[in-house]
Amino acid sequence: MGFHVCSQTLYSAPTHHQFINSISRGFHRIKVSSPRAMQQQEEVHTVRVPHVLTVAGSDSGAGAGIQADLKACSARGVYCSTVITAVTAQNTVGVQGVDIVTEDFVREQLKSVLSDMRLDVVKTGMLPSPGIIKVLCQSLKEFQVRALVVDPVMVSTSGDVLAGPLILATLREELFPLADIVTPNVREASALLGGIPVETVADMRSAAKSIHDIGPRNVLVKGGDLPASSDAIDVLFDGKDFYEFRSARIKTVNTHGTGCTLASSIAAELAKGSSVLSAIKIAKRYVESVLGYSKDIRIGEGQQGPFDHSMKLKNNTPNLCARRPFDPSDLLLYAVTDSRMNKKWGRSMSDAVKAAIEGGATIIQLREKDSDTGDFLKAAKTCVEICRPHGIPLLINDRIDVALACDADGVHIGQSDMPAQTARAILGPEKIIGVSCKTPEQAEKAWIGGADYIGCGGVYPTNTKENNVTVGLEGLRRVCLESKLPVVAIGGIGSSNVKHVMELGVPNLRGVAVVSALFDRESVSGETRNLMTLIKDSTKVLK
Numbered sequence: 001m002g003f004h005v006c007s008q009t010l011y012s013a014p015t016h017h018q019f020i021n022s023i024s025r026g027f028h029r030i031k032v033s034s035p036r037a038m039q040q041q042e043e044v045h046t047v048r049v050p051h052v053l054t055v056a057g058s059d060s061g062a063g064a065g066i067q068a069d070l071k072a073c074s075a076r077g078v079y080c081s082t083v084i085t086a087v088t089a090q091n092t093v094g095v096q097g098v099d100i101v102t103e104d105f106v107r108e109q110l111k112s113v114l115s116d117m118r119l120d121v122v123k124t125g126m127l128p129s130p131g132i133i134k135v136l137c138q139s140l141k142e143f144q145v146r147a148l149v150v151d152p153v154m155v156s157t158s159g160d161v162l163a164g165p166l167i168l169a170t171l172r173e174e175l176f177p178l179a180d181i182v183t184p185n186v187r188e189a190s191a192l193l194g195g196i197p198v199e200t201v202a203d204m205r206s207a208a209k210s211i212h213d214i215g216p217r218n219v220l221v222k223g224g225d226l227p228a229s230s231d232a233i234d235v236l237f238d239g240k241d242f243y244e245f246r247s248a249r250i251k252t253v254n255t256h257g258t259g260c261t262l263a264s265s266i267a268a269e270l271a272k273g274s275s276v277l278s279a280i281k282i283a284k285r286y287v288e289s290v291l292g293y294s295k296d297i298r299i300g301e302g303q304q305g306p307f308d309h310s311m312k313l314k315n316n317t318p319n320l321c322a323r324r325p326f327d328p329s330d331l332l333l334y335a336v337t338d339s340r341m342n343k344k345w346g347r348s349m350s351d352a353v354k355a356a357i358e359g360g361a362t363i364i365q366l367r368e369k370d371s372d373t374g375d376f377l378k379a380a381k382t383c384v385e386i387c388r389p390h391g392i393p394l395l396i397n398d399r400i401d402v403a404l405a406c407d408a409d410g411v412h413i414g415q416s417d418m419p420a421q422t423a424r425a426i427l428g429p430e431k432i433i434g435v436s437c438k439t440p441e442q443a444e445k446a447w448i449g450g451a452d453y454i455g456c457g458g459v460y461p462t463n464t465k466e467n468n469v470t471v472g473l474e475g476l477r478r479v480c481l482e483s484k485l486p487v488v489a490i491g492g493i494g495s496s497n498v499k500h501v502m503e504l505g506v507p508n509l510r511g512v513a514v515v516s517a518l519f520d521r522e523s524v525s526g527e528t529r530n531l532m533t534l535i536k537d538s539t540k541v542l543k
């Protein structure tokens with residue numbers, strides 16, 4: 001929620017009361033002194049978040065190890081603390097060096113975390129020496145946790161040894177009996193069982209059963225590296241039954257860190273309270289989604305690249321990043337294309353958008369009330385591609401799902417849609433959110449909720465919205481005077497009255513939003529151009 005407070009300060013610094021308000025919504029503990037704020041403090045409560053501790057090695061390339069665990073837990077909505085057992089010099093080519101942390105210092109890290117934080121699940125990765133495993137087992141006996149996930153990391157995807165055969169006996173005898181689940185890949189399963197071949201699903205089943213005999217409650221043998229298999233199959237044995245988890249195999253070189261990610265995602269779901277079965281199901285689905293999203297990204301020159309745990313990197317690739325931050329001057333001539341009007345004039349949504357841009361519109365909103373979601377999404381994607389090279393922000397009316405799916409620049413929502421604060425939580429800190437407001441109170445609420453601008457109207461009566469209460473120029477003036485956000489006027493505005501609106505000259509009024517006067521006309525670009533001339537004339541008068 002921190003970003004929220006920052007975004008507000010772009011336009012106006014929040015008052016003390018607003019500041020407290022916005023923080024308390026994030027459930028942070030606060031110290032305050034004013035009587036009003038003291039009252040607020042009583043309402044503040046803290047929320048304990050699910051917490052996984054990973055005990056693993058650091059990967060400098062950040063594809064696997066501690067770094068993968070942190071990213072996976074973060075993406076899965078769980079807090080992750082870390083105890084580092086080894087530092088590896090590693091990249092997509094291989095492991096160039098390993099520096100093992102001393103047993104004493106592993107013990108010290110464990111004590112720091114476990115004595116202070118109430119955590120739910122411990123997940124282990126690279127445990128490079130028998131001594132470190134013993135230290136860990138001692139700590140686990142001293143400080144109770146709800147579950148222990150053991151990923152018996154031995155060899156990296158690149159084939160380099162991370163923990164040699166020396167650890168096998170201690171791993172089997174001391175750590176496995178404490179584990180709720182162990183997650184060997186096929187090679188690790190083979191090594192744990194003295195080198196027996198594990199090359200088929202049938203082998204995986206019998207390996208899972210044999211490893212179960214060593215003591216863990218559940219064994220998941222992962223088949224990512226299974227030869228000649230078109231699906232990615234993992235086999236679970238819980239002491240009674242076998243379960244097969246199967247997903248399509250993603251064709252990609254970016255599989256470095258899949259094992260660490262699967263294990264920490266299982267730990268994350270267990271920390272949230274899932275059963276072992278559903279934790280595996282969700283974790284595997286997550287791995288499949290991130291691999292699918294990342295299949296074409298390229299990081300490093302080696303054979304096995306890392307993937308994008310947060311599924312965000314591609315949004316920032318240079319050919320797509322004409323997007324720039326919202327600027328209130330974008331509101332100057334705000335074109336709202338309405339599906340019914342486009343239908344009436346036999347125009348496609350994208351033709352309407354092209355014409356508005358050609359005429360000089362500074363921001364565009366798609367308002368679709370009739371078509372199916374799939375058709376709307378397809379058209380919206382085309383409009384995003386049209387707008388982005390021009391640097392014109394594209395917003396979607398009401399449909400946050402469509403805005404996300406087509407990667408629009410933001411949404412415009414009304415008073416009966418979800419609150420701005422909820423929309424902001426879903427859309428993240430960057431997307432533009434506009435809220436329709438008729439009163440200063442609504443404008444205040446939108447600001448606190450994290451909106452970027454206010455749409456105020458209807459200024460004049462309009463056919464576009466049935467039963468819409470008109471606020472008039474006076475209502476617009478009141479909202480503008482009190483709003484901390486930039487305002488765009490909407491409702492029945494066109495060439496005959498745009499000057500009256502713009503020449504109000506009130507602070508925060510940054511432009512006009514227009515539907516019929518642009519789109520219920522023969523030439524959208526011509527009308528847009530004319531209106532822009534009138535807007536510029538009236539802003540000149542003000543200067």
Ligand SMILES: Nc1ncnc2c1ncn2[C@@H]1O[C@H](COP(=O)(O)OP(=O)(O)O)[C@@H](O)[C@H]1O
Nearest residue numbers: 185222223224225232233248249250258259262
């Ligand atoms: N190409 C792929 N497509 C889909 N899932 C995969 C792919 N490669 C691995 N997985 C899945 O990732 C998880 C980690 O498996 P694996 O790669 O075998 O472990 P490790 O990284 O320890 O070798 C498993 O759930 C496996 O099924």
Ligand SMILES: Cc1ncc(COP(=O)(O)O)c(N)n1
Nearest residue numbers: 057064065156257258259260
């Ligand atoms: C520090 C460290 N820990 C674990 C792995 C295993 O990686 P993978 O998940 O690809 O098997 C690794 N390569 N490096």
Ligand SMILES: [Mg+2]
Nearest residue numbers: 157224258259
């Ligand atoms: Mg792997």
